[in-house]
Amino acid sequence: MHAFTLKNCELGVATAATQIEGGHARTNWHRWAEEPGRIKDGSSPARACDHWNRVPEDVALLTDLNVQHYRMGLEWARVEPSPGEFDSAAIDHYRDELGRLIDAGIKPLVTLHHFNNPTWFEDAAGFLNPDGTKVFQQYTQRMVSALGDLVNEWITINEPNIYATHAYYFGVWPPGIRSLKTLTHVYTNLAAAHIDAYRLIHELQPDARVGVAQHLRVFRPRIAWHPGHWASAQTMEWLFQRVITKAMCKGRFLAPLSQPAGIRPGIYYDFHGINYYSRSTVSRLDDGVGADVPINDLGWEIYPQGLIEVANWLHEAHPGPLYVTENGTANSDDGFRSRFIHEHLAEIAASDLPIERYYHWSFMDNWEWLEGESARFGLIRVNYETQERTMRDSGRFFSEIAAQRGVTEEMYQRYVAHQIYSRNTPPNPGPSRITTPG
Ligand code: FCB
Numbered sequence: 001m002h003a004f005t006l007k008n009c010e011l012g013v014a015t016a017a018t019q020i021e022g023g024h025a026r027t028n029w030h031r032w033a034e035e036p037g038r039i040k041d042g043s044s045p046a047r048a049c050d051h052w053n054r055v056p057e058d059v060a061l062l063t064d065l066n067v068q069h070y071r072m073g074l075e076w077a078r079v080e081p082s083p084g085e086f087d088s089a090a091i092d093h094y095r096d097e098l099g100r101l102i103d104a105g106i107k108p109l110v111t112l113h114h115f116n117n118p119t120w121f122e123d124a125a126g127f128l129n130p131d132g133t134k135v136f137q138q139y140t141q142r143m144v145s146a147l148g149d150l151v152n153e154w155i156t157i158n159e160p161n162i163y164a165t166h167a168y169y170f171g172v173w174p175p176g177i178r179s180l181k182t183l184t185h186v187y188t189n190l191a192a193a194h195i196d197a198y199r200l201i202h203e204l205q206p207d208a209r210v211g212v213a214q215h216l217r218v219f220r221p222r223i224a225w226h227p228g229h230w231a232s233a234q235t236m237e238w239l240f241q242r243v244i245t246k247a248m249c250k251g252r253f254l255a256p257l258s259q260p261a262g263i264r265p266g267i268y269y270d271f272h273g274i275n276y277y278s279r280s281t282v283s284r285l286d287d288g289v290g291a292d293v294p295i296n297d298l299g300w301e302i303y304p305q306g307l308i309e310v311a312n313w314l315h316e317a318h319p320g321p322l323y324v325t326e327n328g329t330a331n332s333d334d335g336f337r338s339r340f341i342h343e344h345l346a347e348i349a350a351s352d353l354p355i356e357r358y359y360h361w362s363f364m365d366n367w368e369w370l371e372g373e374s375a376r377f378g379l380i381r382v383n384y385e386t387q388e389r390t391m392r393d394s395g396r397f398f399s400e401i402a403a404q405r406g407v408t409e410e411m412y413q414r415y416v417a418h419q420i421y422s423r424n425t426p427p428n429p430g431p432s433r434i435t436t437p438g
Pocket of ligand 1: 016019158159162215275326361368369377
């Protein structure tokens with residue numbers, strides 16, 4: 001299907017504060033990046049896109065993209081630089097940005113936690129500390145009170161599974177801990193933090209829409225008939241996404257988690273955020289990429305049907321409105337990004353699921369966790385030396401799609417027909433996101 005119309009799905013783009021703002025906020029990531037060897041190209045979020053100083057220019061670019069929605073994050077360390085002390089200038093900065101978005105006809109969706117802890121929170125054991133959830137509530141309370149007249153859509157926590165596994169099990173993200181027991185504590189506390197924040201936001205703002213951005217992927221056995229590979233795929237799905245989505249959506253904690261005191265089963269979502277990038281091919285409790293499949297610059301499989309497979313999986317378990325809160329690809333020469341966009345949006349257009357939003361990751365190139373400045377996910381290219389922004393061809397394609405909520409045959413021929421993916425050549429299974437090597 002080359003041409004299609006997006007009937008019920010509105011378009012936006014997504015970013016995260018630490019990845020675009022630049023500057024010397026005291027976050028876990030700024031500190032981690034200073035340690036030699038942590039980030040592949042040695043870069044730090046202190047440079048990034050200097051978005052903090054370029055808000056008007058960047059809002060103008062969002063307007064050029066014709067998007068109706070923008071998912072953005074708050075830098076907790078900026079608004080609460082030390083425990084309990086809130087910085088009104090930083091809050092005003094976000095108020096100004098949100099005001100500009102609204103004036104431009106763009107609806108903001110705000111993420112409260114996107115892997116980014118203030119160093120003081122991290123040093124007090126972050127979400128590993130059961131009291132961490134209370135600290136997160138205070139921050140949430142302040143943000144919703146301060147910004148609630150401008151925002152009524154919130155994501156409490158981004159990708160709890162990626163965050164918890166990378167930071168506390170694989171140990172490749174700050175604070176670099178490798179422990180299964182710790183992982184289960186963090187999972188539990190993140191779910192509790194979400195549920196408390198969900199309740200609190202609704203108390204403060206009855207018309208709010210609140211959700212989590214869950215990182216979901218398809219797990220398939222490397223050899224379909226192999227019982228060990230099949231069991232690995234099932235176990236990965238259970239540990240990586242079934243347990244955490246159930247805990248956060250319904251307040252029910254399945255093994256290996258246990259029900260925390262004070263959390264009652266209920267319904268703790270108004271929509272589901274789905275971040276979808278890839279499919280995993282597994283033969284043990286690990287991750288991998290199939291042979292001879294299309295891949296992006298980072299070796300992640302490109303598998304567009306998977307977007308609907310995971311959306312269906314989540315919607316069956318926990319019915320509700322679906323927002324694709326991230327979907328995109330690392331592609332520095334822009335040689336296949338338009339094809340990627342076309343194929344994923346075509347899946348949405350053909351689906352009966354209530355997918356109300358699609359936020360492309362990302363608005364512009366940004367500082368990527370571990371890969372630094374080298375992985376380019378943007379519809380807009382950023383020259384980090386000069387901070388010059390240049391609309392990519394895929395950005396023009398996306399803006400045309402956003403303007404007419406669909407793709408015509410003529411657009412397909414102009415932007416997509418000539419694009420091809422690279423393929424993963426056997427026997428090297430290649431790296432993937434879950435086990436990004438340190
Ligand atoms: C997701 C993250 C996002 C970005 C993309 C590429 O896992 O939420 O910040 O890094 O991957």
